């Protein structure tokens with residue numbers, strides 16, 4: 001009998017995980033909770049809310065999966081991995097204590113300071129008075145961050161000291177983000193290229209994943225509002241071996257060793273959001289799980305067995321070679337609903353998916369869709385992650401956009417410049 005694997009979550013990242021897990025010769029059944037319209041074509045979906053730990057535990061106790069992979073941060077920060085471990089259910093994802101690296105930006109900043117991990121200057125404030133005292137130490141623009149989880153809405157880049165004070169006060173009042181803003185972090189603004197560097201850890205050792213770059217703003221040329229992510233790409237050129245080794249030595253390994261020293265052993269994916277500055281790489285944030293949409297691009301390049309790798313992390317035997325990456329490039333273009341990241345309508349019929357799926361090197365991951373009577377409808381802000389692989393980045397990008405052009409639904413929009421900054425030098 002092959003393995004039964006449960007994936008928790010229902011977005012594009014989880015679709016990519018389901019897709020890759022199904023490719024393992026060791027896996028006979030993939031389940032997903034709650035999944036979405038596209039995932040339901042590849043895995044049996046159970047309609048369970050990812051915030052409902054009791055229901056997730058009940059589901060896993062009934063189905064007895066050989067492995068559960070947790071996609072989103074919310075259940076991890078609520079302690080879903082702790083609950084599973086307590087019941088002897090093998091689970092991939094950090095404990096609640098380890099997930100504090102994501103659930104409290106203040107904790108993450110102080111932790112980085114304790115272990116000399118490079119990160120921008122900061123101040124943690126719990127009152128408007130503390131903000132007032134701290135602000136003179138910063139030059140605008142000033143980055144104001146809510147301490148807690150805020151689904152991508154917790155970071156404001158204030159252009160003036162006054163604006164920073166106003167935003168911080170709004171966060172602290174609870175009006176803007178509720179409890180997540182009870183503490184704020186003021187941070188020095190950095191310029192540079194952003195890089196998503198993900199590693200897998202068993203609590204002691206780390207194995208790097210292929211690096212990726214994502215695109216957070218809604219509009220071409222990095223304009224407009226911040227989103228959950230409008231696209232990502234992955235190539236070997238993003239991170240050379242020397243820099244990868246530097247990041248392992250100065251970021252990933254000290255973090256894993258520090259968490260272990262503080263009795264919060266970190267098992268799972270550690271996502272390091274970096275800014276590559278003139279002063280060297282600096283950590284902007286940690287996430288306690290796979291990124292979305294980076295995972296869609298990254299997994300398009302994974303050639304080795306994902307189940308083997310995840311099991312190595314759970315069983316404490318991670319090694320450098322757990323992942324084998326294709327030298328090809330990959331890209332994921334997010335197709336969003338009209339109005340996203342503001343308010344949007346759901347329930348628009350999606351056409352052209354079959355045609356897009358037939359194209360060479362293309363895989364369309366579903367982020368927010370539902371299936372009814374054989375037809376697919378939009379059911380979220382980010383609807384699809386049109387992904388492609390190719391011999392070089394230009395080919396991958398061309399394939400993804402050709403596929404995106406086949407797809408139609410009312411109000412759809414997507415960025416036309418995913419990976420464009422990386423293509424420019426080659427075109428000259």
Ligand code: AMP
Nearest residue numbers: 120143155187188189190216273284285
């Ligand atoms: P975070 O959730 O902390 O990664 O912040 C979200 C986004 O805000 C990042 O991806 C960056 O684009 C931007 N950002 C955060 N911190 C800084 C900083 N110190 N300097 C410049 N940009 C930042």
